[in-house]
Structure formats: C-alpha cells, structure tokens
Amino acid sequence: MRQLTRLLRFLVPYWWQFIPSVLLLASVGFLDAFRVLLVGPILDRVLNPSSGSENILLFTIPHTHRTIYLQRFVPSHFHNAWTVVAFAFVASTILKGIFDYAGTYLVNYAGYGLITDLRNSLYNSVLRRSAAFFQKHTTGTLVSTIVSDIERVQFAMSSILAEFLQQFFTFVFTIAVVIVKGRELSWLLLLFVPFIILSAWRIGRRVRSTTRRGQDKLADIQNILHETITGNRIVKAFSMEGWEFARFRNAAQRLFRANLRSVAAAAISSPLMDIFGAIAIALLLLLGREQIVHGWMTTGDFFVFIVAVFKLYDPVRKFALFHNSFQQAIGASSEIFKFMDVQDEVRDKPGAPVLPPFSKKITFEDVSFCYDSEGVQREVLRNIGLV
Template sequence: MSLQPVNTVDNKALFLRFKDEVWPYRWLLLPAMVAMMVMAGTNGAIAYMVQPILDDLFIKQDRQMLLIVPMVILAIFLVRGAAYFVQTYLMEYVGLRVVRSMQVRLYNHLLALDMAQVLGNATGGYISRIISDTNLLKSAASSVIANIFREGFTVIVLLGMVFYQNFELALVSAIGLPAAGFLIYRFGRRMRKLSRIRQERMESVVSHLEQTISGLRVVRAFNMEPRERAEFRHITKAVFAIQKKAIFVRAVSNPSMDIIAGLVIFGVITYAGNAIIEGQTTTGAFFSFLTALIMAYTPIKRFTSLNNALQESLAAARRVFEFLDIPPTIVSPPAPRETPAVTQGVNFNNVTFRYAPDLPPVLRDLNLSVRAGERIALVGQSGSGKSTLVNLLPRFYDVTEGAIEIDGVDIRDISMRGLRSRISMVTQEVILFNDSVRNNIAYGGGSDDPDKIRQAAADANALEFIEKLPEGFDTVIGDRGVKLSGGQRQRLSIARSILKDSPILILDEATSALDTESERLVQQALDRLMEGRTTLVIAHRLSTIQNADRILVLRNGVIVEMGSHAVLLEKGGEYARLHAIQFHNEEPIGN
C-alpha cells in the first residue's frame, strides 16, 4: 500500500490542520504576538526619529533635543531587544513542542498501521516523514510564521507612518505593491512544487542508505560496492537537480523585488526632490519618509523568501498529513471481550486469505482445531501458506473469509493487546535491539525481576555465554545483536519468550540457520519452552518436528495430509516425499 492521501487537501485545509497542531500552545503564542507588535512599533519609532535628528539636531542645532533624542533611541533599542528575546524564545519553544508532538503521533501511527501497509513501502519514506518533514514543520511553526507576522506588523506600522507623513508620496510608492504581490505568489507556488518533489527524492536517498547499511555484508560479499556507489550517485544527482531549480527560484526572487524597489524609490526621490525645492516639505520629513519606506521595503522583500520557506513547509505538511490519513484496518473492537485463558485451544474455521483482492488466495477454506497444549508442526514447500497461517493468529493480517477462535472466541472480538499477550514468537530472523542483554530479554514485557531474567536465560541455554560477556547481563549487544553469534541471538529470543510465559507459542523456522552445536542448544531450549504450551511449529528440517503431536502438510494453501511422523511416513504421501528428498532417499519412505 503506497503512502498516498486519503483525500487531496488544499492549502486552506493544510493551514487549518496545522493550526490545530499549534492551537494548544496559544497562550504562549499570545505574548509572542504582542512582542512582534512591539518590535514592529520600534521599527516605526526608529524611522520617525530620523526627522528630529535631521531637523532639530543637525539643522536647528537644538541642545535640548541633544539630550532627549539619544535617550529615546536607547529606550527604543532596549525595548526592541527585550521584545525580540520574548518572541524568539517563545516561538522556538512552541516549534520544538510541535515537532516533538508530530513525531510522536507519526511514530504511534506507524505502530498502529497494518503489516501490509508498513511493509509495502520503503523504510526511507517513514524516516523522511518522521524526521525531515516534521523539522520543516518546526521551521514553519517557530521561524517562518513568526517572521511573517512580525514583518507583516512592521509593514503595517511603517506604511501607516508613510501615509501619515506624506499621503501623495505614499500613493506613488504604493504603485509597486501589486507587482510585488504577484511575484511573491508566483515564486511561492513554484517553490511548493519543487519542495514536494525534493522531499520525495530525499526518501530515495534515505531508503538507499538504510538498505546499504542493513545489507552491508551482502554488498561486500558479492563485490557490489561499485554498483551501490553508482546507484547512490544517480539518486543524489536527481536530488541535486531539483535543489538546483529551487536555488534558482530563490536566487531570482530577491533581484526581482530589488528591481521593483529601485523603480519605486526612483519615482519617490524624483517626486520628493521637486517638493523640497519648492519648499513643500522639509529635508528631515523627507528622509524620515524615505527611511520608513526603505524599512518597509525590507520586510516586503523578505516576504518572498518567507513565502518560499512557507511553501516548503506546506509541502512537508501535506506529506505528513497524507501519512496520518492512512487508516489502520486491523484494530481492536470498540467493546472487546475478555481475553481467553487458552484452556480449550485454537480453531481455524473455513479460513481463506488473500494479500490483496486481485491476488489468488494463499490459504483456501482451511479448517484446523488445535487442542490446548498440543504441538502442531507445519511443513510444505515454500509458498504453501505456512507462515501466512501463523501470522493470522496474532492478527498481523486479518482473514479474508472465515474466522479464527481461541476458546471459542473470535480473535477479532479480543483487544489487540490482550490477544498478543497470549502469544509468543521465536522466528528465524531474530530481532534484538542496541541495548543490554537484560533489557533485550525483558523486552517481551514478562518481568523486570533480575532473578526471573536470569532463570529465563538459564532455561534458554544462554546463561553460560552471557556470563562470559564483558559486562554480563549489562553488556550492550549492538544493533540487531551484531556482537553475538546466530545461536546466541536465537537463545536470547527464546529467553524472551520464556520470560513472557504466554500460553500460545509460534516457532517459525527457529533453528534453520544454525550450525549443529547451536541447533542442539537451541532445540533443548525450545523443548523446555514448548512444555505445556499450545505450539505451532514451522520447520524445514524435518528432524526437528518428529516429536510433534500432529504434522500438517500444506500445499497451495490447503492441508493435504495430517498425522504423526510415523503415520505420515507409513502413508507414503507428500510428507514422505519431502522426508525422502531431505534425507536423500531415492524413494519416499513408506512406498
């Protein structure tokens, strides 16, 4: 499932949704807005003070004003500095709170999405949205919007002063405003499009980096460094191309505004020069007007770059909200039933499953009853539906047709948390975290008790190697447990399941990638783990499932054989054929 919006949202909708993110901090934004207005007022005061400086100090040489004017200017800058501090601190604080809140929401939403929705997209897309896009939103919340309001207040104050001082000159200077507004709109629209494309291409960069790092062993083993370097150059070249276009837009926007400003000032000076010569205004009044006009031009010019930055933030906001708009389809019921204790067993009733409506079924009208405490082994060729069947039980996916029940209760009527608390999994792909051995074992939520963790490690045949580690249970084992061997990682995974102590156990090819000695230790640990638990075992090594209560043979999503190891061998069917292939017999045992 691709990361596409549920509904296309326009800019107004984006603003409204972003406002909802900022609205909880309105009581911090209010004093920040007041500080912005104070800063705008100080800009007007600075422009106004040009007139008494020229007329009273330099032309009239009024000594009394020599005391007053410097004190007033000092007071203006003190107030301006205090207002700037309040505005900057509060807006940056709000920006940090917003980005943290958004990152948490995105992460929580990622965890709530279905497996098909998550695994169907590149990892880089999620990382880009949670890290890069939210930081662009932080820029919007703390800097861009703050500057737009502050510069807007400044323009209002200074233009008000311009019209107050000389209405005719103000009308002359206002001729350039429509052209400036048109350029701001055009440049902003272009930047929004370029920013969206750039963020999408950055996803490819992040995804490629993630894949290279996680698959570094394969890259080196197959001498694929040249290919990966070439691919990375190609991806970054695409990013560079779009960034170059964005740089061009930013670079051309300021000179365009300068040309408009130059034409306006040309007209103002020409008009005002005649007024001064004819005695219609004073030099101080004109320079005060010109100062206010130039000071007003600066924020108007900045509106172009601010609007460009705002459009980048809107593109990021669109991507963030598109992701948040993807609805999870596998959720807990509104009124969940009590979680069963698994005293009766698990039933698969007429279960059919497709990964997508247009794909053929992976499981077809499957029926299976597993008694509490029974060990069921699933065998079959790759693609027969074994892993799909066990993935339906914890609701990683939901059945397309039929139902799965625990103690007679449909698992869709149980809360997700309650259902998964009853299930432990040990898989071929062991997931460990860059944390201590202790915390990795306790990750299943079984207990933080050191004695119970130690006992779980002992039962998993892991205690001996753990105690030989530099810091024992406190040793940090690296990302995915890279500091441990495959057998050691698998035994930690088993210890995690032992500590969790769930009544249902799923073993998905838990020993298929181990050497003989590691397999022996892991198998001993698994035998202890399976005692008294309802167990579903997937194994390619048929020697590991001979003691199962029942063995199910799947082919094309259908159970074609069922029985004990001895019975199925005697029958001479599919299981016997698989057994013969694995143990290099010419004819299936039982034929």
Template sequence: MELYLRLLKFVKPYWIKLAMAMVFMSLVGASQPLTAYLVKPVLDQVFYEKKGEMLVLISFGIVFIYLFKGLFDYLQTYLMGFVGQRAITDIRNVVFRRIQEQPLPYFDKTPTGVIISRIVNDISLVQGTVSDAFTAVLKDAFAIIGLVFVVFYRDWWLASIAFAILPFATYAIVAFGKKLRKISMQNQKAMARLTSFLHEVITGQRIVKAFSMEEYENKRFGVENHLLFRLALKRYKVRALSSPLMEVLGGIAVGVIIWYGGGKVIQGTSTPGNFFSFMAALLMLYEPIKRVNKENHNIQQGLAAAQRVFEIIDRQPEVCNRADATELPPVQGSIEFSNVFFKYEEKMVLNNVNLRIEKNEVLAIVGESGVGKSTLLNLIPRFYDVTSGSIMIDQTDIRAVTLDSLRRNIALVTQDVILFNDSISKNIAYGADEDAARIEEAARLANAHEFILKLPNHYETTVGEKGIRLSGGQKQRIAIARAFYKNAPVLVLDEATSALDTASETEVQKALENLMKGRTTIIVAHRLSTIINADRIIVLERGTIVQEGTHTELMEEEGPYRRLYTLQFKEGRGKKVIRLSQ
C-alpha cells in the first residue's frame, strides 16, 4: 500500500482532472446497478401486470441510461488517460534526472542495459498500474458498491449467503497477488540482464563478426531468452489458476442462491421480479469482481517494477552538493592537492598526494598502467570524491562549491571521444547557445574547419552514434573544438592522442597546443613524446608521486621516468618490430 501511495503522489498535481474523472466514473458505475434495479419493474409491472405506460417509460429510461453511460465513459477514459500519462511522464523525468545526478562509480558498477531497462521496461509496467489498472479498479469499485446496495436492498438474507464466499475470494486475490509480484520482480531483473546483453552485443558487433562468434552469441541470447520464457510461464500459471478458482467460487454462490431463492418464489414469499432483479445484480457484480482480480495481477506486476524504479529515485549519490555549497566564480586556475588519499572499493589508488599546479602551467602525469593517473584527473571535476585530504582551486575547496559551477571552469578531452548523434555544430556547442561565428572559430583553432567543409552538410552534418561517420582524428578535433567553445580556464587531457595514427596525432597535437595557451592544463599521456615540452612532469608509482621536474631534469636522474622514456624511444622501437617469415 505504501508503494502505491508513493505512486499516487505523482497524480496529486492533477487532482482536479482526477476528481472530475472519478465523478464520471461513479456515474458510469451507477449505470450497472440501475439496470439491475429495473429488472424487477420490467418483470412485475410489464410482463405480469401488463402496464403499457411502464413499458414505454422503462424502454426510454434504458436508452438514456446507456447514452449517458457512453458519454461519461468517454470523459472518464480521456481524463484518466491524461492524468496517468502525465504522472508517468513526471516519473520518467524524475528517474532520468536522478540517474544524471549519480556519480561515475554508479555507472562503473551498473551495466548500461540495466539502467536503460529501468527507464524503459520498468516505467512502462508502472504506467499500467498508475493509469490503466487504477482506472479499471476505480470504475469497477463504483459498480461493485452500487450493485452491493441493490442485492442487499432486494434481499439481505440472500445477499448474506452470496457474500459468505467473499473471504475465500479475498484470500485467493491476495495470495495470487503476492506470488505474481515476486515473479514480476524476477522477470524485470531478467529483462534488465537481457537488455544489458543486447547493448553489449549490438555495440560490439565489430568484434563479434571479427571472431565469427555469431553462433556463440546466439546461444548466450537463447539462454537469457529461455529464462524469460520460464518466468512468463510461471506468471501465466498463476493467472490461469486464479480465474477458474473465482469461477468455481462464483458458481457455488449462484447455485446455492438459485436453490434457496427459487424456493422462496415457489412458496410465494418473494416475487419473480424481485428474485431476477437480485440475480441480475449478483451476476453483474461477479464480472467487476473478476476484473478486479485480473487487474490486481497487473497492479502487482506494476508495483514490482515501481519498487525497482523507486530504488533509483531513493538512491543518494555519493558525490553531491553540500547544503551550504556556494557558486564558484570563473577561476584563475591554480590547483592544490593536500594529503590526498583515494580508495576505490577495497583498493587504495592514491596515497598521500601533495601537488600544487600554478595558473597557466602545463603539468604532465606519467606512469605505468594502473598507478592512478586518470584517477588523479577525475578527482578535479569531482567525478569521484577524495577519501581524505582536500583539493583546492584558487584556494577554495572544491567540495564547498556546487558541482555545476566547478565543472563550468573545467574542459575535458579524453581518449574515448563521446560525440552525440547530432550535427557537428550542436556537438561543438553541446547544450550551450549556438553562435555560428564562435563555432567556426573553435573549429578553426581545433584544425577541424577544413575537413568539416568537405562533409555533405558542413557544420549541419550528423555525425552518427558516437561519431561513427568520422575518423578517429576528426572526432578528436571535434572534441577539442568543443573544449575551445566552452573556453574554461582549466583543461584536463586524458590520453587525448593515444589512439591516433601518426598523421592524425600531428593534427590533433597542433590543435591541443592552441587549446593549452592561457590555460592551466593537466595531461595524462602514454606517449611521452607528447609531453616533452610540458612545464612540469610528475611520475606516479603505486599511487604516489615519486619524481617531479621538467623532461630535461628527469632525464638527468636515474629513475622511473628515464626508464620509461628509454623503453619507448630506444629499446622499445626495436622490440616492437614485427619480423615477417620469408
């Protein structure tokens, strides 16, 4: 019940339309008991007493009842559809906004397909609960109330006999509902796994085809799909059992009532009209009760999905704004790490890092894989929060300012370039107001203007999903143009040229040199050739700074930097030659 009440809170802003819909629903619901009530005068006064005026009156009355029933049914259906769809739209917006608030560790641990399944599959099931099932149950509830009134009004003793089976029917509805919710929860988890599997296989088609693994992936899909089939079969077993059970209980009640009520008519203590009016109301009552049982199945399925949806809504992000966070104005660009430790799950990644980066300084971070280079970068825009210690920008602790104002001061260019399936101009401006002159200037500075003009629609060319229609070097230059357009005082470059060929790297390197002018720049690079001219280089080992200085200074020392450099530029060249057999 608590879960359903939480869902109904999303309906609250539209309570006027909901109230109007409920009025129309009550009128639709009243039409059924009114029809049942008219059975007695039809039988007693028309067929037995032969009253012609009652025949005309009742005939026209029934026509008007169904005419207004149709009108009110249309109005309540439209209004409830509006309320339900608006509530689902609001829920979907809240869930997406909540996902956007989550820090990177959440996305590191949660498969993309699972997140997509929460927004698409789970909310679609919730939609059935909030709008369709809620409307059906409410409408049937009004009909049930009216019909109960009629059966008790006609014969309270017969009604009491009929309702003796109610506890058994209620128990069946509750028991089946609990079973269905459990199965539905398992089904949604299986659907999330299947969605995640599909996302991986579809985005990884190049590797699948390269290794001829189509049949292997078909088998894996078959296993996941068969699990869904088994869960669906369980759900149908419960649904299939509940309906016949309700039929049997209803049949028992009707049989007893015909035997007892028919005896009263034969004895003359009740009229045929009264008995058939009672029976009509009782039989009409059976249908909405059966529908409520059926809708309860949909409600339980939706509530299972709602539980998963609220898990996201209730999840508190590990990285968030403090209650007293202030806006960070445009910064000069000095950055200071003080006694910084960072632990990821159970592994200590950074150990007591102390580092000061001056305004407009170009700092390079080098080291072997897994020593914490990218982690150090990710702490600056608070993609992660330090475990202990502090990071200051212009003498201000980055945790004391809002995330939005902090990240407005930082531009990011990474190895894995993310471009959205939109035009080049929108990718460069990305969310900001589009200024054609500024976009072109940013593209020129990024050495991208010339290749953009060669594209079919120039700056309005759609780049495809993840920029698939562009080469690696072109995508990287668009990313650099995006950083130019943002014009932030702090620039973070994470392996920005490592995946490029020599020709592309040269073009991108020129663009990066333009971008770094007048900005505080922190670079992580695997290719040491790209950071030789940095103002300062630090070397990380086991999450600790072990060397610091310019390229020349570090080459004069015996240490890890010279060893890495020698490996790449001297011994490395010979070892990387692939000898072909004759």
C-alpha cells in the first residue's frame, strides 16, 4: 500500500488529465448499463402480443402531463417503441465510443507522464550515488530496475489503468441495474463476494512474490550480458566462451522456471472466476423461473437481470487479471523505491562549511578519506597534499 501511495504522488501534476478521464470512463460504464436497460421495454411492451406496439414513452412520463409533453416536445415519429429503442441504442453507442476514446487517451496521458517523472527521478537518484553504491549493486541489477521494473509499472499505470477504470464503472452501474430489476435475487450475488476477495488476495500475494524472484533472475542475466559484452576481449583472451555460455544458459533456465511459477500463480485466477460465475448464473436461472411463474418479475425484467449478470461476469473476470498486473507493478515499484531511498555512505557532517566557488586553483592539504563498511573503517587516503 505504501508503494502505491508513493506512485500516486507522481500522478499529482496530471490531475487535470486524470480527473476528466475518470468522468469520461464513468460515462462509458453508465452507457453500457443503459443499453442493457433498453431490452426490458422491448420484451414487455413491444414483443408482447397482448399489448401491441405501445408508446414506450408513456411509461416514463407522468400520467397528467403525457399528452402535453408528447405533443410539444416529442416528434410523432418517435412515439413508436421500436424507433425510440433503435435511436437510443445507436446514440448511446456513438457517445460511448467518443467517451471511451477521450477517456482512454487522457488516462494514458496521465499514466505515461507519471512513468516519465518516475524514470527521471530514479535515474537522477542513481546517478548521484557514491562509488560505494555501484560497488554493492551490479550493473545488471541497476539496468533491470531502470528498464524492466519501470516497464512493469508503466504497463499497469497506463493501458491497464484505463481498462480497469472502464470495467470498474461498468461493474458499478450494472450492479445498480441488477438491484433495481431483481432485488430479490441480487442478494445471491453477495454470497460469492467473500470467496472472490479471498481468492484474489491469496493469488495476489503469490504473484507478487514470484514477480520479485523473476526480477532478480532477469537482473542476473543482464549482469552477465554486461560483463561479457564490455569485457569481450578478456573472454576471448582466456578462451572462456564455453564457460560464459554455460553461465548464461543456467541463468536463463532459472529465469524460465521463475516465469513459469509466476504464470502458474496468475493463471489460476481465471478458472476460479469461471467456476464462481457459472454457479451463480445457474442458481439465478433456477430461482428466476420461480419469480416469473409467480408473477413477481416480468419477462423483460428477468431478461434484463440475466443480461446484466452476464455483463458483470466480464468485469469480475478481468478484475482478477488487473489485480495480478497491479501486484506485479507494486512488486516492481518496491525495487524502484528501494534504490531511491538508499542513503549514501559518504555524507557531509552536520554544520560542514559551504565551500566558496572555484576561482583560480584548488589546494588539498593533509586530506584523509575512508569508507565505513559494516562498521569497519577502510582508509583509502591519508594526509594527501595536492596543489
């Protein structure tokens, strides 16, 4: 949670892009749920032979003002239910496409801006570390953090974030449709919520731990690449090509096994969501039949209810995948912030004087310098004088 909070701080300069994107993607979710609602009036008022082709607007306008509103504000060719539903479906689809495009663009703008600032801060932090820092951390580890870990966070905070927001609002508004159209049946869905949350939590912990191990193995490979490519003359001089290849092959095999463990941990989420969804829908179909037989629900309301439940299935299934991606991003961000929070071993003493600007020459008189390594001071300079 602390890593996520620190990541969101980098989002603050892009609130003007992020907040409108949230509103636009919320509109996308609302329009998704609205299109589901259009099915009910068709089944109840249009396809029912006993009712004929009734005016769908009569059921949305107060009885005392129906005639006045219809004559003044609604063209006569829109009084037919087929026309109203067809027009509403096309209009909502066009608006959904516009809002989806604009919202996705803005949330990616904010996400890529966050990643750019995070990458710059990390590189600036690493660049200003002391020589002891680079002795403790291999080049492969640093490159893996600056490149690979940043890419994992970038994937979660750009495209995944946009899709997550859209699916989240679709889920919220569709839940509202489910409650309104099937209040007696909606309680059944709540029984599955604890199982879904517990499964996602356990899978997320496993994914995060396996992701960290995979990042360590990738850093080993990048370190071997750096050593053998920059030191290729030494490798050739001592005829060590075979030994270096064996070392690289073993590191690649360890990365392969780590990636398989990560995939195995993440892949179990989709089958679990499928099982929970199938059980819930089967129970709803059995109970919904009783609702219709006893007249507690109309055919249109039950059909809207079932369509809404099926529409909930896709966001819930994707939430598990989003959760895995965010856990991988949090695992990567912990490595990023670990390097950013490193304290230099060489620090100015409290109250150290500020040196004047360089003018003509610099003179060192009786200068000594040492490193403090695990409580043991290692002296590297003693009483040095330079002019």
